[in-house]
Amino acid sequence: MTQYNDIPAPDSLELSPEQLAARINELLPLLQQYFRDLPDAPAWESPESVSTQFATPSRAPDQPQNSSDVFGELFARLSPSYTTSSPGYMAYVPGGGLPDSAIADLFSNLTNRFITVWHAAPALIRLEIDCINWFTDMVGYPSEASGYFTTGGSMANWSSVLTARRNLLEADISNARIYTSDQAHHSVLKAAIMAGFHESQVAVIESNDRQQISVRSLSDQIHRDREGGLTPFYICAHAGTTNTGAVDPLNELSALAKSEGLWLHIDAAYGGFFMMTHRGQRQLSGINEADSITLDPHKGLFLPYGTGCLLVKNRKTLEKAHHIDADYLPPMQEDNDRIDFCQTTPELSRDFRGLRVWLPVQLHGWQTFRDYLNEKLDLIEFAYDRISQHPNIEIVGEPSLSALAFRYTKTGLSEDALNNLNKELHEDLVASRRFLLSHTMLKGKYVIRICILCFRTHQAQVSFCADEILRIAHQLKD
Ligand SMILES: Cc1ncc(COP(=O)(O)O)c(C=O)c1O
DSSP states (O other): OOOOOOOOOOOTTSOOHHHHHHHHHHHHHHHHHHHHHGGGSOSBOOGGGOOHHHHSOOOOOSSOOOHHHHHHHHHHHHSSSBOTTSTTBOSSSOOOOOHHHHHHHHHHHHHOOOTTSGGGOHHHHHHHHHHHHHHHHHHTOOTTOEEEEESSHHHHHHHHHHHHHHHHOOSOOTTEEEEEETTOOHHHHHHHHHTTOOGGGEEEEOBOTTSOBOHHHHHHHHHHHHHTTOEEEEEEEEBSOTTTOOBOOHHHHHHHHHHHTOEEEEEETTTGGGGGSHHHHHHTTTGGGSSEEEEOHHHHTOOOSSOEEEEESSHHHHHHHHOOOOTTSOOOOOSTTSOOHHHHSSOSSOOOHHHHHHHHHHHHOHHHHHHHHHHHHHHHHHHHHHHTTSTTEEESSOOBTTEEEEEEOOTTOOHHHHHHHHHHHHHHHHTTOSOBOEEEEETTEEEEEEEOOOTTOOHHHHHHHHHHHHHHHHHHHO
């Protein structure tokens, strides 16, 4: 028999407690400086400004590199980007980046528990289920509701289509039809395709002048499809469209979905957490009737990117879609309070996303988040009041949630000329790089969007942005 007495153990991947502290202490002052600079840092820098050094492929180093050089390079690589963590970032749907969630990641990555099978980490799984339950309570779901943390809203939308498919359809899905509006986030179409449908199986229903899905057109389309031998099965509504924050008529949609026997999903990736506020509850009334809901804690709860969430009204639908046994896994649980996430979600090994929610909520309290969300609602009203006074500024629909879309108008100009003018206006607006707004096309009109959701954005930034809009609009008038 071969003797193996002297197998040398490489050990440099391990950090002793002292080395761990040294590593963190080396990074910490750099991060502190980053946060000191952040309030005045440009809200975006052109991707074209990326240095050749950082835009060309590099090989994996065979030997250890000096840590101070490596950290230095990381910070240098930060600069040519959208500063999504900056207070001036009001583009697209802003994310967050709560420092306490980063501390949560440090804890979970260092301890590296297996948060997918109840047996392997029962108390941590309980913690994650608690976070999901906070969300199901927030949307007004019953006690049978459940859900799980995804990496983002796109994955939650996909998971919802798949769950609906596995619960409502037989093996042959070729006749099935999915419905959404012309304001849908593009992840809805992607979700359908990834769940096995052809894109022609997604019916895009027109929206009204408030950018909400037309329930009448939807209902007519469903009836026409049935008469044509198709199988309507899934509606994806939005509680906060990406373009303008519009909330579809959720109560009417749920009545329609119920009477037609369709699964109703609400993509509330942008707007869902406004359910913490009274104003949000009024706007999202009826959300609790949906069969599933997408939330994005990395938007409305200000978490770092990588934390989305799917909620389902009935936990059994997730089980039906994902339950597969495997002999090599620890025993699975029957008790409703003991979830094995591998039996209710697509993943096995996964990061501890729930801790990113749990830790900040413990350290700051739910009310703090409510206050921040109320502040965002106040800020968009403030922006609306300021810029809508200008005679040439057209607000395209009233502000909805914390977003609004506007454009500059001038009589006598064609739509094409107006679009070009607004494109120039957008370029002028963001040229100072003190803030970033994005733009979109709304039924042929080029519009500029303000979306306020970064937790660091306060009145000073919004006021400056509104002043700039008015200043440039006055220049255009002359
Ligand atoms: C309404 C809506 N749904 C889905 C998504 C996709 O979310 P994620 O970027 O987390 O995948 C977004 C992103 O902005 C969104 O606004």
